[in-house]
Amino acid sequence: MSALLAITRKELTSYFVSPLAYVFLSAFLFLSGVFFLLGLTMTGEASLRVMLSNLAVTLVFVIPLLTMQLFAGEKRTGTLEMLLTAPVPLHALVIGKWLAAVILCTLMLAGTVVFPLVLSIYGNPDWGVLFTSYLGLICVVSGFSAAGLFASTLTEDSVAAGMIGIVLLLPFWLFGSFAALTKSTWLRQTLEHAALLPHLKSFSRGILDTADLAYFAIFTVSFLFLTWRAMESRRWR
């Protein structure tokens, strides 16, 4: 456990001593501001529905870029050799890195809390709905971070890892549109269940649906397992 947290702390330090974290934080907050404004002018409601659903899509691109160097960088610089010859179980390494990405993204989301505060000055937002909406986004962050981490194990090249991550996540965003195109019922249903956005709907209505929570839990655990397997497979090569 101490090794796991040591890895998380080290990754967070690495994020914050490099310009990367700040660039992403600023870009993310800027985009949030734009979506917030758009949402307000489009709907005229004291809600963050538009902003939050747009942010979920933004995360498809942001998270793979934040996680891309987590394993690829270690492979490229040779530090992986130190990590793998230290008495640290592989799962601690994987979960430690994943946790660092989740914490960073949660901090990023925390920065957007100014918008509900602005809303509360001029209107009367539903705090319960806001709470579940943010919870939904954190679920997205958790799943996407796991997927981005998995992409990072596949290559030594960080940029390639980032691209792989985006390509891996894009379908989950697009499955819903594909579903509309197909005539086969079972395929349509499968695609609808696999698609990401439908699972965010209940969150954005203030409902916590166990089916949706399970979707994100399975999403996260599957990709963490794949990450672990990808690292473990080195042993058999």
Add this chain to the structure above:
Amino acid sequence: MIETQELTKRYGALLAVDRVSFSVNTGEVLGFLGPNGAGKTTTMRMLTGYLPATAGVAKVAGFDVFDQPMEVKRRVGYLPERPPLYDELTVGRYLRFVAELRDVPRKERLVRIGDAMEAVGLRGWERRIISSLSKGYRQRVGLAQAILHQPSVLILDEPTSGLDPAQTVEIRALIRALAGERTIVFSTHILSEVEATCDSAVVISKGRVLAKGSLNEVRSRGQTGERCRVHVAMSAQSAKATDLLREIGAIDGVAEVTSQTDLSEGFVIDIRSTTDVRPDVANRCHTAEIPLMSLERVHPSLEESFLELVGQDLGLQRGSAGPR
């Protein structure tokens, strides 16, 4: 302390390490010698548990590297060929991470980090960012990382490669100072380094062990036949000298006679032979009334043995291609 039996690593069709067996006693410093690409790094990676072996056994401190990797990893300090550093961190933050990773008890962390930095000559460098360090200092941070948890076994992969001569001397002195009760294995392709720091050596080439044992044993392995050197006080141009060279060449067992004439007093003859021919040479000089200044048996240097061994193995002409 370290023992390998028939350790083998195969990458597809390529046999990188071929049935390597050797052992290192507690407190011993072993030099792992070989030309580039001989399989040194691969062997070390198998010893540290970074790479799985295709076949064979490796044991460190009595624990099997493949069956009980955690026990082995706790006891081994490892400096890979490229020091495993995070450029963006400061030296202090990096070593703190390693201490946490290595599960050094919280109370002892600061002391251990201080001790390790002291040992490698990094005192006062905590706040430097690693990317700003020179190669020699990066190597020191790498070494500090390897000794932080006070391992009983140190495995160092080419710890002096790429350093300038002064840094090389410092790192070597450091390795000697770290020896004591620790068992150290380090790889190199620089022979003087082994002579300066090691108790014993293993020579490998193309993944196979060519020689192993104490330095003297390794030296004698490379030697083929006897060699001696004669110094006579007379001009090399004289007829007597030509006669002497011819006579020595005619002695039973002499394979090769070379002379160096660019000396102020007399000249030197190098003889390679299958048996010890010193009495015969002395006799010839005596009968020809040539003043014999010295007559000595020549022991090959480790370097010559190495070139001989590796040269034979790679099918090269002796001395024509030294992996320096």
